[in-house]
Amino acid sequence: MKKAKVDPFIFWTSIFAIVIVTVLLVINRSTAEPYLDNLMSSITFKMDWAFQFLTFGLFIILVWLAFSRYGNIKLGEGKPEFSTFSWGTMLFTAGMGTSIMYWSMIEPITYFSGPPFGVEAEGKEAAEWALTYGLFHWGISAWSLYAFPAVVIAYTYFVKKRPSLKMSVALSGALGKYADGWIGKLVDILVIWSLVGGLGTSLGLGVPMVSAVVASILGIEQTLTLDAIIVICITIIYSASAFIGLHKGIRRLSDINVYLALALAIFVFIAGPTLFILTYFTNSFGMMIQNFAMMSFYTDPIAQSGFPQGWTVFYWAWFAATAPFMGLFVARISRGRTIRQLIVHMLLWGSIGGWIYFGVFGGYSMNLQLQDILPLNEILNTSGGPATVVEILNTLPLSAIVLPFFVILALIFLSTSMDSATYILSAIATKELKEGQEPARWHRMVWGSILAIISISLLLVGGLRVVQTSAVVVSVPIYIFYLLLIVSLLKWLKQDFPKQQ
Numbered sequence: 358m359k360k361a362k363v364d365p366f367i368f369w370t371s372i373f374a375i376v377i378v379t380v381l382l383v384i385n386r387s388t389a390e391p392y393l394d395n396l397m398s399s400i401t402f403k404m405d406w407a408f409q410f411l412t413f414g415l416f417i418i419l420v421w422l423a424f425s426r427y428g429n430i431k432l433g434e435g436k437p438e439f440s441t442f443s444w445g446t447m448l449f450t451a452g453m454g455t456s457i458m459y460w461s462m463i464e465p466i467t468y469f470s471g472p473p474f475g476v477e478a479e480g481k482e483a484a485e486w487a488l489t490y491g492l493f494h495w496g497i498s499a500w501s502l503y504a505f506p507a508v509v510i511a512y513t514y515f516v517k518k519r520p521s522l523k524m525s526v527a528l529s530g531a532l533g534k535y536a537d538g539w540i541g542k543l544v545d546i547l548v549i550w551s552l553v554g555g556l557g558t559s560l561g562l563g564v565p566m567v568s569a570v571v572a573s574i575l576g577i578e579q580t581l582t583l584d585a586i587i588v589i590c591i592t593i594i595y596s597a598s599a600f601i602g603l604h605k606g607i608r609r610l611s612d613i614n615v616y617l618a619l620a621l622a623i624f625v626f627i628a629g630p631t632l633f634i635l636t637y638f639t640n641s642f643g644m645m646i647q648n649f650a651m652m653s654f655y656t657d658p659i660a661q662s663g664f665p666q667g668w669t670v671f672y673w674a675w676f677a678a679t680a681p682f683m684g685l686f687v688a689r690i691s692r693g694r695t696i697r698q699l700i701v702h703m704l705l706w707g708s709i710g711g712w713i714y715f716g717v718f719g720g721y722s723m724n725l726q727l728q729d730i731l732p733l734n735e736i737l738n739t740s741g742g743p744a745t746v747v748e749i750l751n752t753l754p755l756s757a758i759v760l761p762f763f764v765i766l767a768l769i770f771l772s773t774s775m776d777s778a779t780y781i782l783s784a785i786a787t788k789e790l791k792e793g794q795e796p797a798r799w800h801r802m803v804w805g806s807i808l809a810i811i812s813i814s815l816l817l818v819g820g821l822r823v824v825q826t827s828a829v830v831v832s833v834p835i836y837i838f839y840l841l842l843i844v845s846l847l848k849w850l851k852q853d854f855p856k857q858q
Contacts, residue, residue: 368786393826401666416501428697433515437693445706446611454774455563461718488641495711504703506684522784530845551831569743592809595775638716674832
């Protein structure tokens, strides 16, 4: 089989754009940061209704697709390329990363002190909503935003036989000839930027958290040098994984990741207040199901607390910004599956994984707060999230073992997100990628190096946050992509599978 050739225009233009935009954002971050923050607030407040209708609408479309006659459409020939377990582990680890480790402990505490619906802060009702909203934000709605692009891209790749893992190709049903012109190129470059910025968000949360835990283990101060060393360690792991390839590298790393993640969750569940975790999760899960529609459309236009905009709408925008990457990656690993299998497994694997972590770690953290074992609210407000994570982990039995284990798991979680991303960045900048082909190894290594250099540079100069915010702002054009994806898929389904007379 011929080697996959690089698309020189997308490759060089993307690299040039990333370097120039990053440098400009960092140099002008004192003015760029407040501007982008205001722009982000404007998006979440003015487009709250749009993101909420989109997210709920995608969930309805996915359910319809899964259980309609179209659910039987097979994506590619032959048996599935990966076992169901490995397929599921890659779905989960690519989509969640260390974000789930961090927010499963921090988010319920934050909601407890700043609850929705005008509920009294730090009261009994606030405690009930604290975990409920975490389960909601990291559940089916979030994975609906990921799953729909995956379905359309997989359909384009395996059914339409368009040998290219690019968003522009998936939009061709709506864009027509324009998908092959400068508009299509612009779409792909924008997707690359959203992916780089989305990874910046993962690193921005994960690296300081890992650094704080390492500093606690070694009894040293958390410094930028330590942050940079951690990024280098992650780079070595994910570069090796991406170099080895999809089957031997990314798949195996994802499998290890899930085994370790489950082991840690089981340990905390058994060592912690097991009965409280079970009853608290059950109660919160019931509240989420009962209030799912209300939370999906909550905009708080009268009291204007800003809660849904600051949390729900921000999350939907963030997930939307990184969804093209997930769609491209999941499409690549889903050969041999049906549309029904793809939808059901994405929604269930992703949601259940998130619910387990929030149920266990959120329940454990809230128990520390509610039983006055540890004043997590105060620690969070005075010392920040990473320090709070360290304090929570130090309350566990065998913390001398738990903390290093947590560091290893976090490093692997970050690495699985990064190696998947490196693979897709190189795939987007490749002209054609037929079934069985992979992007050139040197190409994957180039993107791995670029991500590492940008990450370390941004950490050292303090410009990571401004790049994160700019990436979420990209969710506005991505919103338009969603609408075009819907048009493309419905058009193709009608053409390719007309109702029999």
